[in-house]
Amino acid sequence: MDDRDYAMMIRKIDELFDLDLRSYKEGQMRWRLSTFVSRSGCESTAAFVGRLSRDATLVDDLRTMLTINVTEFFRDAAQWRTLRESVLPDLLQRTSTPKVWSAGCSHGGEPYSLAMLLAEAGVRRASIVATDLDRRILSHAKAGGPYGPKDVVSVPPEIRASAFEERDDGLYVGAAVRKQVQFRELNLLRDRFPTGVDLVVCRNVIIYFTDDVKTDLMRRFHEALTPGGVLFIGATESMLNAEDLGFSRLASSFYTRPNPDMARAA
Ligand SMILES: C[S@@+](CC[C@H](N)C(=O)[O-])C[C@H]1O[C@@H](n2cnc3c(N)ncnc32)[C@H](O)[C@@H]1O
Structure with missing residues (x-):
C-alpha cells in the first residue's frame, strides 16, 4: 500500500471508528491493511474505501481486524x-x-x-x-x-x-x-x-x-x-x-x- 492509499485509509478509519492510525506502528499496520484490502476482492484501496460506505459487514470486519480482540481469562x-x-x-x-x-x-x-x-x-x-x-x-x-x-x-x-x-x-x-x-x-x-x-x-x-x-x-x-x-x-x-x-x-x-x-x- 503506497503513501497515498495509506493516507486515504487513515482518513477513512478515523472517520468510521475515531481511531488515529498514526499512533500505531506503521509497517505492521500497512501490511495488515493491504492484506485485508486484497482479501476483500476490491481491486484498489479507493474501491475498498468506496465499498465501506455501503457494506456494513465489511465495516464490522475491518473493525475486528483493527482492534485484535484476542484474549482469555487468566491469559499467561x-x-x-x-x-x-x-x-x-x-x-x-x-x-x-x-x-x-x-x-x-x-x-x-x-x-x-x-x-x-x-x-x-x-x-x-x-x-x-x-x-x-x-x-x-x-x-x-x-x-x-x-x-x-x-x-x-x-x-x-x-x-x-x-x-x-x-x-x-x-x-x-x-x-x-x-x-x-x-x-x-x-x-x-x-x-x-x-x-x-x-x-x-x-x-x-x-x-x-x-x-x-x-x-x-x-x-x-x-x-x-x-x-x-x-x-x-x-x-x-x-x-x-x-x-x-x-x-x-x-x-x-x-x-x-x-x-x-x-x-x-x-
Ligand atoms: C489483544 S486485546 C488485549 C485484551 C486483554 N488486555 C488481554 O491481554 O488479553 C487488545 C484490546 O485493546 C483494544 N484497543 C486497541 N486500541 C485501543 C485504544 N486506542 N484504546 C482502547 N482500547 C484499545 C482492542 O479493542 C482490544 O480489545
Whole structure:
C-alpha cells in the first residue's frame, strides 16, 4: 500500500471508528491493511474505501481486524500467579478497597479474572473499571458471556468451579463476579484516564503503538496510579525506560509507582 492509499485509509478509519492510525506502528499496520484490502476482492484501496460506505459487514470486519480482540481469562498463567500470590497480597496490605482499571479489556476475560481473584482474597468493596474502545466487544463483556472452552483454559480449577455457570450457548460469568465490574468505552489515545487507581492492568494493547505513543501512555498510567500502585503489563511487553518514567520494577510484567512515604520510613 503506497503513501497515498495509506493516507486515504487513515482518513477513512478515523472517520468510521475515531481511531488515529498514526499512533500505531506503521509497517505492521500497512501490511495488515493491504492484506485485508486484497482479501476483500476490491481491486484498489479507493474501491475498498468506496465499498465501506455501503457494506456494513465489511465495516464490522475491518473493525475486528483493527482492534485484535484476542484474549482469555487468566491469559499467561505465570503472570497471574505472581499477581495472585505476591502482588495482590502486598497491595491489599495497603488498601482493603482497591481501585482497579483494566485498560483494553476486550471481551471481559481480564477484568473478570481480576474480580475472581479479589473475591478469593475476601475483598468486598473493590472498584473494577474495565474499558475498551470497541463498543461491540464491550457488549459481549457486559453480558458476561458466552465464553467457550478455550477462553477459560487457564482459569485455576478451584476458581472455575464456582465463578461460571453453564448455559445452552456457552459459559457465563456468575452474577456475583459480574456485578463487581463496570464496563465503559474509553479510547486510550483520546480520552481522559481514571485517577487514583491502585492497579492498572494494560496488557497486549500498547504493543501495537509507536514508541512515542507507548512512552506517553506509560507516563499517563503513572499519573493514574496512587503512590505504591502497580502497573501490570503483557507477558511479551517490557518497559525499558521504566526508571526514567518514575516506575520501579517489582517482578516480570509488574511495575510500581514508588510511594515516597514508604521510602522515607525505610
Ligand atoms: C489483544 S486485546 C488485549 C485484551 C486483554 N488486555 C488481554 O491481554 O488479553 C487488545 C484490546 O485493546 C483494544 N484497543 C486497541 N486500541 C485501543 C485504544 N486506542 N484504546 C482502547 N482500547 C484499545 C482492542 O479493542 C482490544 O480489545
